[in-house]
Amino acid sequence: MVSKGYAVLVVDFPRSETEISSAWLSQVLGRAVSVCNMTRIGVDEGFTGGGLFRVTLEDGSMVVKLAPEHADLRMAFAAANAREVQFYQMSAGRELPVPTRYFGAFDEKSGASVLLIEDIGARRSVPFLTGCNAAEAMQVANALAQVHGAFWETDAAQDLPALALLGEFDFAQMWAEYPSKVSNLLPDFVLSERLVALGDWLAGDPLGIFTRMMTGPQTVVHRDAQVDNVLFGDDAVLLDWQFMGRGLGAHDLAFFMISSVQPDVRRGCEDAMIARYHGALRVTDYTLDQCRADYLFGAVWRLFITVMATTQLDNATGHKRDWRRADLARLIAFCEDHKIGSERF
Numbered sequence: 001m002v003s004k005g006y007a008v009l010v011v012d013f014p015r016s017e018t019e020i021s022s023a024w025l026s027q028v029l030g031r032a033v034s035v036c037n038m039t040r041i042g043v044d045e046g047f048t049g050g051g052l053f054r055v056t057l058e059d060g061s062m063v064v065k066l067a068p069e070h071a072d073l074r075m076a077f078a079a080a081n082a083r084e085v086q087f088y089q090m091s092a093g094r095e096l097p098v099p100t101r102y103f104g105a106f107d108e109k110s111g112a113s114v115l116l117i118e119d120i121g122a123r124r125s126v127p128f129l130t131g132c133n134a135a136e137a138m139q140v141a142n143a144l145a146q147v148h149g150a151f152w153e154t155d156a157a158q159d160l161p162a163l164a165l166l167g168e169f170d171f172a173q174m175w176a177e178y179p180s181k182v183s184n185l186l187p188d189f190v191l192s193e194r195l196v197a198l199g200d201w202l203a204g205d206p207l208g209i210f211t212r213m214m215t216g217p218q219t220v221v222h223r224d225a226q227v228d229n230v231l232f233g234d235d236a237v238l239l240d241w242q243f244m245g246r247g248l249g250a251h252d253l254a255f256f257m258i259s260s261v262q263p264d265v266r267r268g269c270e271d272a273m274i275a276r277y278h279g280a281l282r283v284t285d286y287t288l289d290q291c292r293a294d295y296l297f298g299a300v301w302r303l304f305i306t307v308m309a310t311t312q313l314d315n316a317t318g319h320k321r322d323w324r325r326a327d328l329a330r331l332i333a334f335c336e337d338h339k340i341g342s343e344r345f
Contacts, residue, residue: 012024013028013105013107013112013114014064014066014114015066015067015069015110015112016051016066016069017038017040017051017053017066020035020038020053020055020064021035022034022035025055025057025116028102028103028116029102029103029116033057033058033059034057034058035055035056035057036056036057036058037055037056038053038054038055038056039053039054039056040052040053041053041054041063041121051064051065051066051068051069052064052065052066053065053066054119054121060119061119061121062102062116062117062118062119063099063116063117063118063119063121064114064115064116065084065113065114065115065116065117066112066113066114067081067111067112067113067114071110071111074110074111074112075110075111076312077111077242078108078111078113079164079168080168080242080243081106081111081112081113081242082106082108082113083164083241083242083243083244083245084104084113084115084240084241084242084244085104085105085106085113085115086244087220087241087244088101088104088115088117088241089101089104090151090156090220094150095150096146096147096150097143097146097147097235097236097237097238098147098237098238098239098241099117099118099120099237099239100117100118101115101116101117101118102116102117102118103115103116104116120231120237121231123231123232123233123237124231124232124233125227125228125230125231125232126227126230126232126260127227128226128227128228128259128260128323128326128327129322129323129326131227131260131261131262131265131326131330132227132260132261132265133265134265134268134269134272134273136227136232136236137256137257137260137261137265137266137269137273138269138273138276139232139235139236140225140227140230140236140238140256140260141253141256141273141276141277141280142235142236142276142277142280143230143235143236143237143238144222144225144238144249144252144253144256144277145249145276145277145278145280145281145282146280147219147220147222147238148219148220148221148249148252148281149219149280149281149282149283150220151219151220152217152219152249152281152283153217153218153219154219156220157218157219157220157246158218158246160220160244160245160246161245161246162214162218162245162246162247163207163210163211163214163245164245165223165243165245165304165308166206166207166210169304169308169312171202171203171206171304171307171308172203172204172206174307174308174311174312175199175200175202175203175307176203177311178199178307178310178311179191181310181311182310182324182328185310185315185321185324186321186324186325186328189325189328191328191332192332192335192336194332194335194336194339194340194341195303195331195332195335197341197342198299198300198303198335198340198341198342199303199307201341201342202300202303202304206304209300210300210304213247213248213251213297213300213301214246214247214248216248216286216290216294217248217249217283217285217286218246218247218248219246219247219248219249220244220245220246221244221245221246221247221248221249221251221252222238222241222243222244222252222255223243223244223245223247223251223252223255223301223305224240224242224243224255224305225238225252225253225255225256225259226255226256226259226260226327227256227259227260228240230260243305247301248294248297248298249277249281249294250274250277250291250292250294250295250297250298251294251295251297251298251301252298253273253274253277253295253298254295254296254297254298254299254301254302255298255301255302255305257270257273257334258298258299258302258330258331258334259302259327259330259331261330262330263330263333263334263337266330266334267337274288274291274292274295275288277291278291296338296340296344299331299334299335299338299340302331302334303331306327306328306331309324309327310324310328
């Protein structure tokens with residue numbers, strides 16, 4: 001194994017389900033274990049083509065997460081896979097609302113990765129199409145504040161790239177393809193004039209606009225904080241850290257409230273949610289007014305990820321098309337409610 005800055009490079013780890021063996025698990029866990037059963041989970045939940053497997057051992061279970069088997073897709077998301085491994089490395093020893101990591105590795109040459117994490121499948125999920133109620137949204141606001149507060153203005157956060165996604169996904173090119181992609185996926189859906197104007201504005205200067213967005217106290221952000229990446233119990237646990245990086249925490253809160261809360265529910269609890277998140281951060285020199293302003297700018301990140309997911313990811317099934325429809329409708333509602341446009345910023 002060789003340290004490579006953001007991740008650990010390991011040659012001999014599973015690339016597919018058939019390679020998840022008792023011998024390998026015993027080696028990385030440091031104790032003798034025997035695989036009793038293995039089941040693929042979340043088959044129609046993810047968009048990036050990776051594999052999630054629940055591995056049942058004699059004394060419990062855990063989850064193995066693998067990069068996509070298809071070489072092109074695996075390399076397209078190699079940086080994302082590396083980031084998720086890095087996040088779990090950074091989180092070791094911290095009390096955070098994320099699964100416990102038992103092992104993680106990334107192979108820079110092939111883009112392959114593996115994570116061995118706590119099985120928290122007994123927790124409750126909320127369907128994306130249903131969306132969260134106010135109480136569930138409050139749990140997520142608390143969880144985000146816990147992560148953001150733990151890394152607030154720390155060296156660990158400052159060492160992360162802020163705008164790596166701009167290099168991995170060309171927004172101007174994706175935006176040029178976006179209308180036709182939406183038309184093919186959702187032929188009856190009409191993009192709002194405000195959303196089109198916002199996308200045109202962002203496509204004209206993505207780097208300049210996102211650089212301006214980064215002004216403020218920096219922390220570790222999720223950048224894909226939506227309900228498919230959350231499990232609920234007495235509190236919320238945050239999953240899938242592939243897009244994590246450095247940024248403004250309130251953008252994550254906006255991302256979640258836009259994507260994962262029905263607009264009528266969001267309107268009824270939005271102000272209280274921002275205030276709750278701000279208070280739960282437990283930081284100084286960051287006012288509630290600044291938090292509100294940063295929250296609104298989070299719509300731009302939500303637009304970026306929506307466009308990326310529509311143009312770059314697998315949306316072939318009916319479930320995923322319904323997902324895209326709900327996501328887009330909620331983003332448009334947020335932009336209309338808050339009059340989000342270039343003049344807003």
